[in-house]
Amino acid sequence: MSVAAPHPATPGTLYLVPTPLDHGCDTPAALDAALPRHTLETAARLTHWVTENAKSTRAFLKRVDALTPLAQPLQALHLAELPRAAHKQGDHVGHGGSGRNGGNGRGSGSARFDARALLAPALAGHDMGLASEAGMPAVADPGSSIVRAAHDAGVPVAPLVGPVSLLLALAASGLNGQHFAFVGYLPQDAAARAQRIRALEALALKTGQTQLFIETPYRNAALLYALVHTLQPGTRLAVSQGLTLAGGHTRSLRVADWRKLPLETALGRAPAVFALGA
Amino acid sequence: MSVAAPHPATPGTLYLVPTPLDHGCDTPAALDAALPRHTLETAARLTHWVTENAKSTRAFLKRVDALTPLAQPLQALHLAELPRAAHKQGDHVGHGGSGRNGGNGRGSGSARFDARALLAPALAGHDMGLASEAGMPAVADPGSSIVRAAHDAGVPVAPLVGPVSLLLALAASGLNGQHFAFVGYLPQDAAARAQRIRALEALALKTGQTQLFIETPYRNAALLYALVHTLQPGTRLAVSQGLTLAGGHTRSLRVADWRKLPLETALGRAPAVFALGA
Numbered sequence: 332m333s334v335a336a337p338h339p340a341t342p343g344t345l346y347l348v349p350t351p352l353d354h355g356c357d358t359p360a361a362l363d364a365a366l367p368r369h370t371l372e373t374a375a376r377l378t379h380w381v382t383e384n385a386k387s388t389r390a391f392l393k394r395v396d397a398l399t400p401l402a403q404p405l406q407a408l409h410l411a412e413l414p415r416a417a418h419k420q421g422d423h424v425g426h427g428g429s430g431r432n433g434g435n436g437r438g439s440g441s442a443r444f445d446a447r448a449l450l451a452p453a454l455a456g457h458d459m460g461l462a463s464e465a466g467m468p469a470v471a472d473p474g475s476s477i478v479r480a481a482h483d484a485g486v487p488v489a490p491l492v493g494p495v496s497l498l499l500a501l502a503a504s505g506l507n508g509q510h511f512a513f514v515g516y517l518p519q520d521a522a523a524r525a526q527r528i529r530a531l532e533a534l535a536l537k538t539g540q541t542q543l544f545i546e547t548p549y550r551n552a553a554l555l556y557a558l559v560h561t562l563q564p565g566t567r568l569a570v571s572q573g574l575t576l577a578g579g580h581t582r583s584l585r586v587a588d589w590r591k592l593p594l595e596t597a598l599g600r601a602p603a604v605f606a607l608g609a
Numbered sequence: 610m611s612v613a614a615p616h617p618a619t620p621g622t623l624y625l626v627p628t629p630l631d632h633g634c635d636t637p638a639a640l641d642a643a644l645p646r647h648t649l650e651t652a653a654r655l656t657h658w659v660t661e662n663a664k665s666t667r668a669f670l671k672r673v674d675a676l677t678p679l680a681q682p683l684q685a686l687h688l689a690e691l692p693r694a695a696h697k698q699g700d701h702v703g704h705g706g707s708g709r710n711g712g713n714g715r716g717s718g719s720a721r722f723d724a725r726a727l728l729a730p731a732l733a734g735h736d737m738g739l740a741s742e743a744g745m746p747a748v749a750d751p752g753s754s755i756v757r758a759a760h761d762a763g764v765p766v767a768p769l770v771g772p773v774s775l776l777l778a779l780a781a782s783g784l785n786g787q788h789f790a791f792v793g794y795l796p797q798d799a800a801a802r803a804q805r806i807r808a809l810e811a812l813a814l815k816t817g818q819t820q821l822f823i824e825t826p827y828r829n830a831a832l833l834y835a836l837v838h839t840l841q842p843g844t845r846l847a848v849s850q851g852l853t854l855a856g857g858h859t860r861s862l863r864v865a866d867w868r869k870l871p872l873e874t875a876l877g878r879a880p881a882v883f884a885l886g887a
Contacts, residue, residue: 347780364647365770369639470779470786479783479845482861490777492643492853498776499768501748502625505757508748512790512818540790567757575770583760 343458345450345481347468348374349493350391352575354465356601362394365575370491375399377460378408379452383473385410387464409452413473414444446480453486465602467495471513471545494575497543500604503581504541504569507608511541517554524554528561532607536566541608551598554605559589562607569606572599621736623728623759625746626652627771628669630853632743634879640672643853648769653677655738656686657730661751663688665742687730691751692722724758731764743880745773749791749823772853775821778882781859782819782847785886789819795832802832806839810885814844819886829876832883837867840885847884850877 351365363371374395382388388410392401401408453459461468461477467490468474481488501508514531518524531542546554558568564587573579582597583606629643641649652673660666666688670679679686731737739746739755745768746752759766779786792809796802809820824832836846842865851857860875861884 361647363645365645367641367643367645369642467776467780469783470776472786474780475783475786478781479861482783482847482859488781488783488859488861489857490781490852490859492770492772492777494770495773495776498745498748498773499770502745502752503756503766503768505747505753505760505766508750508753509793510791513788514818515787540792569760574768579767581760581766581768583757583766 341456342484342486343379343453343456344487344489345453345478346373346377346458346460347474347478347488347490348377348460348462349467349491349495350387350462350465352465352494352496352573352602354387356573356576358577359394360576362398365494367492370493371395371399373491374460376402377458378403379457380408380410380460380462381413381449381474381477382410382461383413383463383468385412388462391462411449413449413477416444444476446476447484449477450480450484450486453481454484465496467493470495471497471515496571496574496602496604497545499574500569500571500581500606501541501543503571503574503583504567504606504608505583506541506567506569506606507539508541510539511543511606513543515544516546517544519550521557524557525561528558532562532566535608539609541606543604543606545602545604548600548602551600551603552595555589555598556594558605558607559586559594562586564590567608570598570603571606572601572603574604619734620762620764621657621731621734622765622767623731623756624651624655624736624738625752625756625766625768626655626738626740627745627769627773628665628740628743630743630772630774630851630880632665634851634854636855637672638854640676643772645770648771649673649677651769652738654680655736656681657735658686658688658738658740659691659727659752659755660688660739661691661741661746663690666740669740689727691727691755694722722754724754725762727755728758728762728764731759732762743774745771748773749775749793774849774852774880774882775823777852778847778849778859778884779819779821781849781852781861782845782884782886783861784819784845784847784884785817786819788817789821789884791821793822794824795822797828799835802835803839806836810840810844813886817887819884821882821884823880823882826878826880829878829881830873833876834872836883836885837864837872840864842868845886848876848881849884850879850881852882854879 351360353359461474463472469478497513517527535542566586569583571581629638631637739752741750747756775791795805813820844864846864847861849859
């Protein structure tokens, strides 16, 4: 594909490029185990990127290059990082409800950074890539501000197929996949966390809506302990770790059965997805 | 891989096999555009399947065979269909909350069909596949009863990477991807539908939780019209159709801007995913 400046009247497309879920793992998975050929080929030809972390995206593109040669040398690619403001509580303006420090109120609607400026190459006609550190950008990860700005600027948006840990975990949970919610992180404070766990359980049991959430890996064990000792015995709790990777697994049990397990060693330090429901 | 009966003490794995989103489309997509090599290779070696529709799964496996030869001829594979009870309102026992005819109450916990019986090959040591007509089984599709039964029977569950229309649509919407819910179908009755639309909007604006839902394709236009004329002008509404396919697209606009479009022709007859939020 040509990377010469195309006609400025026709914007390029913003491709949402998923990456493997082995970020930070000692043994990376084979890239084509997680990504279809079309995703690899598209990533290989993109010369302009917006990324959560440039170093991670360069490492990803180096792996792509080994399977599908890049259109331009790695050094010649243009990588722009999302501003830090987009990382901390998610970059969805005014809605950090699921983030660590987020509130629940409606935002002002004004952007905290100029997402449109990052789309300048697309407005000049270049196809662009958007990537996060692992998985699908803009899903439980930064990126939605850029996607929204693309729509507002008339830049077509094309999501590519790849691993999405939340959805793999939901499918593998055996819980209701026809009605579900992802609620981000639970509170860190023990009392607030227990209260939130009970509220999520009540919602799940009343409406049938599976509740999905995540935790910072080093708090996995504490969260699991809190869940198992706060939820009702008949509630089902599923935990997935390392899906798509060697040793990846999902355990889905009634809480009464979780209570028979040695919880301290039930989870490793890898990112986990938790799901509860009837 | 051997398909001779392995040691009965070691159950096989239940693989959740996603399929392309071109079911019912005139021009099928290239299979390796939507599925990673690992998914294709795993599908090719599985000899025992549970499926929403055997005819669709045979057609899928014929396409797999053209890229990755099947371990056994198509005619020699064992395909068992999910009972009809698993189709109508989703097979999550007692939770048809998002289905057309579903209630919202908590179920009895008793299965309406014997999911465990369908897992007999896995219990005898065979790896098995679970597939729906399009996309990821057990996510907005039947299959969760089988997955739950697998966990209860000690059969490992391994979800494979492939297209999930809900998550592709969420990523492409520019709406909050850190806090979202999939709520299935909206009511058909106009008054009940408008009431539900207003309730979903109120929830999204209050909590920042993006609300995702789907509709039977021939009702796409009616639902879009109802949304655009019921939601507040400042609310953002995104609609995706045909993602991963030629001509696939996502339109994400404030309702005030949707009102300027000719809605009758805005959507085709392909399955659509709707998302609303701030």
